[in-house]
Amino acid sequence: FDGCVFVLSSGINAEYGEGISMGDHLWVSRWILCRLAEEFNVVISFDPKPIPGDWNGAGCHTNISTEAMRQDGGYDKIIEAIKLMEKKPLEHIMEYDPTGGDDNRRRLTGQHETASIDEFSYGVAHRGASIRIPRQVDNDKKGYFEDRRPSSNADPYSVTNRIVMTICLGE
Numbered sequence: 001f002d003g004c005v006f007v008l009s010s011g012i013n014a015e016y017g018e019g020i021s022m023g024d025h026l027w028v029s030r031w032i033l034c035r036l037a038e039e040f041n042v043v044i045s046f047d048p049k050p051i052p053g054d055w056n057g058a059g060c061h062t063n064i065s066t067e068a069m070r071q072d073g074g075y076d077k078i079i080e081a082i083k084l085m086e087k088k089p090l091e092h093i094m095e096y097d098p099t100g101g102d103d104n105r106r107r108l109t110g111q112h113e114t115a116s117i118d119e120f121s122y123g124v125a126h127r128g129a130s131i132r133i134p135r136q137v138d139n140d141k142k143g144y145f146e147d148r149r150p151s152s153n154a155d156p157y158s159v160t161n162r163i164v165m166t167i168c169l170g171e
Helices: 002-012 020-039 075-086 089-095 102-107 135-140 156-167
Strands: 062-064 122-124 131-133 145-147
Touching: 020 156, 062 156, 075 089, 075 131, 075 135, 075 145, 075 156, 089 156, 122 135
Parallel strands: 122 131
Antiparallel strands: 062 145, 131 145
16 A cells, blocks of 8 residues: 555656656656556556556546746747747647557546547646646736646656747747
């Protein structure tokens, strides 16, 4: 039980990570979870929809901010970044699961608080959008936004790379 508490509190559901170290924490947490599961003869799946059916599946929602977004007036920077991501939806989907989008196609149906894989959308407190801007961020006019498209089996380095390429490097 102590091992499970450690894994859950150290990155599986981390709200804030610091750059690449967040990816390190996620991979180590996944590894620890798998090793613990072996002790109990349990199999772990990171598949975003391991059981077919009418449900939302599992994602690796990714919170994104730059220093400028967290400063006063940062809301404009948030919208600028989202508009850049809106121009490259397929490039992001291809990097957001290890199968180039096939896993996410089963999950991102536009139902059950998921966006459609075929349509980019964003909104304030909108859990069914591709990108969600938290209500508090909208109120404060600074902070972060959440990309809800990465799958639960996403490689965090690929996700981070694609986001940085789009919003920081303009590629």
